[in-house]
Amino acid sequence: MLDALGEPQSVLVLGGTSEIALATIKEMPRHRLSRVLLAGRPSESLDSAVAQLQALNIAGVEAIEFDAKNTETHGGIIDTAFDGSDIDIVILAFGLLGDQMTAEEDPSHAVEIATVNYTGSVSAGLHVARRLKNQGHGALVVLSSVAGDRARRTNFVYGSTKAGLDAFAQGLDAALAGTGAHVLIVRPGFVRTRMTSHLPEAPMTTNPEDVAKIIVTALKKGKSTVYAPGPLRFVMAGLKALPKPIFRKLPN
Amino acid sequence: MSEAVATQLSGWGRTMPTVAQLVEANSPGQIAELVQQANSRGVLARGLGRSYGDAAQSGGATVIDMTTMTDFSLNPDNMSVTANAGASIDSILREIVPRGFFVPVSAGTRIITVGGAIAADIHGKNHHRDGSFGAHVTELTLIDGLGAQHTLTSKDPKFWATVGGMGLTGVITSATFTVIPIASSYITVDTERGNDLDDVMSRMFARDHEYRYTVAWIDSVSSSGRGVITRGDHATIQQCNLDGIKDPEAYDPKNIATAPALVPTGALNKWTVRAFNEGWYRKHPKERIGELQRISAFFHPLDGVQEWNRIYGPSGFLQYQFQVPDAAGYLVGMALSKLREIGAPSFLTVLKRFGPGNRAPLSFPQSGWTLAVDLPAGIPGLGRALDQLDALISAEGGRLYLAKDSRQSPTNFARTYPRLGEWREIRDTMDPNRVFASDLSRRLKI
Numbered sequence: 001m002l003d004a005l006g007e008p009q010s011v012l013v014l015g016g017t018s019e020i021a022l023a024t025i026k027e028m029p030r031h032r033l034s035r036v037l038l039a040g041r042p043s044e045s046l047d048s049a050v051a052q053l054q055a056l057n058i059a060g061v062e063a064i065e066f067d068a069k070n071t072e073t074h075g076g077i078i079d080t081a082f083d084g085s086d087i088d089i090v091i092l093a094f095g096l097l098g099d100q101m102t103a104e105e106d107p108s109h110a111v112e113i114a115t116v117n118y119t120g121s122v123s124a125g126l127h128v129a130r131r132l133k134n135q136g137h138g139a140l141v142v143l144s145s146v147a148g149d150r151a152r153r154t155n156f157v158y159g160s161t162k163a164g165l166d167a168f169a170q171g172l173d174a175a176l177a178g179t180g181a182h183v184l185i186v187r188p189g190f191v192r193t194r195m196t197s198h199l200p201e202a203p204m205t206t207n208p209e210d211v212a213k214i215i216v217t218a219l220k221k222g223k224s225t226v227y228a229p230g231p232l233r234f235v236m237a238g239l240k241a242l243p244k245p246i247f248r249k250l251p252n
Numbered sequence: 253m254s255e256a257v258a259t260q261l262s263g264w265g266r267t268m269p270t271v272a273q274l275v276e277a278n279s280p281g282q283i284a285e286l287v288q289q290a291n292s293r294g295v296l297a298r299g300l301g302r303s304y305g306d307a308a309q310s311g312g313a314t315v316i317d318m319t320t321m322t323d324f325s326l327n328p329d330n331m332s333v334t335a336n337a338g339a340s341i342d343s344i345l346r347e348i349v350p351r352g353f354f355v356p357v358s359a360g361t362r363i364i365t366v367g368g369a370i371a372a373d374i375h376g377k378n379h380h381r382d383g384s385f386g387a388h389v390t391e392l393t394l395i396d397g398l399g400a401q402h403t404l405t406s407k408d409p410k411f412w413a414t415v416g417g418m419g420l421t422g423v424i425t426s427a428t429f430t431v432i433p434i435a436s437s438y439i440t441v442d443t444e445r446g447n448d449l450d451d452v453m454s455r456m457f458a459r460d461h462e463y464r465y466t467v468a469w470i471d472s473v474s475s476s477g478r479g480v481i482t483r484g485d486h487a488t489i490q491q492c493n494l495d496g497i498k499d500p501e502a503y504d505p506k507n508i509a510t511a512p513a514l515v516p517t518g519a520l521n522k523w524t525v526r527a528f529n530e531g532w533y534r535k536h537p538k539e540r541i542g543e544l545q546r547i548s549a550f551f552h553p554l555d556g557v558q559e560w561n562r563i564y565g566p567s568g569f570l571q572y573q574f575q576v577p578d579a580a581g582y583l584v585g586m587a588l589s590k591l592r593e594i595g596a597p598s599f600l601t602v603l604k605r606f607g608p609g610n611r612a613p614l615s616f617p618q619s620g621w622t623l624a625v626d627l628p629a630g631i632p633g634l635g636r637a638l639d640q641l642d643a644l645i646s647a648e649g650g651r652l653y654l655a656k657d658s659r660q661s662p663t664n665f666a667r668t669y670p671r672l673g674e675w676r677e678i679r680d681t682m683d684p685n686r687v688f689a690s691d692l693s694r695r696l697k698i
């Protein structure tokens with residue numbers, strides 16, 4: 001349960017190795033947490049994510065097996081997680097950046113990106129929403145992206161999956177109105193993570209810790225969408241309004 | 253059967269709301285049925301929602317609104333009231349005060365139910381001599397976790413598990429408690445000011461036992477910890493006559509005002525509270541003997557302002573009430589200075605002395621001091637400061653009041669209620685399937 005100051009006791013991360021999700025957990029008062037579930041495919045990096053949080057004296061950290069692509073297993077995994085105790089915050093953090101050029105040449109790569117980022121999120125998101133509604137409280141944090149705000153030549157496969165996810169999350173939030181549960185949509189710009197380490201940095205680049213701070217503050221305020229960094233909201237509003245010929249001439 | 257409606261519920265502090273299926277109670281039979289048909293989220297009874305934290309809410313559960321079962325009757329011959337659990341102390345007082353009786357224990361608000369008074373084992377300004385509410389209950393009926401109805405008396409451990417049991421042993425449907433005879437609806441009040449906290453505490457220590465009712469208000473903003481002690485007893489007819497009071501038995505408390513619906517966050521801040529406290533301190537004379545005050549003014553001054561909890565704005569507030577033994581009285585001053593350090597403004601800061609506790613394993617009061625502080629939830633550093641205080645208080649054998657708590661950790665709770673294990677054993681016999689659950693019980697893993 002959240003306490004009067006909005007501090008959570010239990011968190012479930014779908015995509016347990018996400019640097020943004022892990023930074024978000026570290027941003028929460030550690031001694032309040034008594035159950036942190038990191039869901040992902042069994043791997044060394046998942047084990048090390050668990051170890052990283054345990055080393056910070058966070059209680060009740062465990063890894064659970066979860067594959068975004070195996071949508072038929074989502075219901076069971078999420079039910080087991082919620083049967084253990086109420087979950088205050090679920091972070092839907094899995095995602096695949098992929099490679100745009102490869103995707104264009106080999107559509108099966110594009111399908112994989114779409115399956116993980118969109119199909120997997122729709123499946124997991126609906127199962128989580130069902131359980132949040134049942135417990136009458138809780139937040140689902142959806143890691144969307146500014147890439148979904150307007151499709152760009154250089155990453156439109158990834159961007160389109162985030163656009164779909166974002167629209168899904170907006171609708172899910174509407175569906176949860178009055179149930180005590182809600183959705184927080186987070187739209188980061190370029191974040192320095194493993195996923196982007198091979199790419200040149202864009203303007204307004206942030207670190208996972210910056211995004212984490214924004215998420216924790218937004219959760220306390222009960223917001224439904226946030227950009228990271230915050231001013232990106234206005235940049236993206238401007239970009240969305242640009243006429244196509246000008247938008248296409250912008251450096252990517 | 254009345255229909256369940258998805259309803260957002262929170263405590264009086266208006267923090268951490270959750271949504272439950274709210275059903276109006278209409279009979280013990282219907283309540284038993286609701287208990288038997290409970291889903292995995294369980295069942296909880298709710299009264300008038302004056303607990304500050306999460307005690308009377310339960311996300312996803314069936315929450316039974318008890319305030320629809322309000323019948324009660326006074327038995328003047330054996331000086332007792334038998335009431336349905338949803339009857340409010342307010343309605344009972346309106347009936348019994350003009351007939352010359354008063355409740356044995358009165359909290360800071362009369363807008364509470366009999367069921368809630370038992371479940372929280374409320375205390376009042378007379379705890380040092382009369383104990384808490386549970387001590388005056390002679391019998392209660394309860395529907396347990398299997399839907400069976402029981403009548404319990406103080407000989408039964410289940411009775412004491414229910415007193416202070418926060419609604420987790422069953423749904424209390426009715427109770428009988430003793431009332432005290434009074435000669436008038438007035439209190440004769442002695443007031444004295446203390447220049448600083450030491451002065452206030454030594455005056456209380458020295459003379460509280462001479463009065464039936466006593467309490468001190470502390471100026472939490474002033475670094476001195478100065479305060480105003482008010483003590484009193486029920487006035488006799490002669491005292492009323494001497495003062496020229498025409499209607500010594502009349503009792504008809506009215507609402508003076510209603511707080512506005514929308515108050516911006518931060519309206520209550522260091523400066524407004526400082527101004528209020530200065531005025532409140534100055535308003536009281538250095539010493540005054542035998543002033544007659546109406547019962548409502550003495551016991552329930554805040555009830556005159558409807559929905560006063562809104563003045564804290566949308567982020568809500570919490571009340572931090574702890575108890576420490578006499579030997580740890582220094583923690584009262586330490587708590588006040590810690591809260592002053594982080595700039596936490598409180599205008600309702602109340603200090604009292606407790607007498608010995610009772611047999612109820614989860615009852616809050618124990619001999620010593622109790623301090624209650626109202627705090628806006630949005631103050632930076634509040635969580636850390638209160639966690640530090642929790643640790644100091646628990647190290648000295650003190651604890652927090654569950655009807656007020658909204659943030660302590662499960663470990664702090666378990667450490668400070670050492671009879672929790674004993675209570676759980678009794679609870680397991682009353683509710684083997686753990687049907688009764690609240691957000692409080694989930695948060696504290698009770």
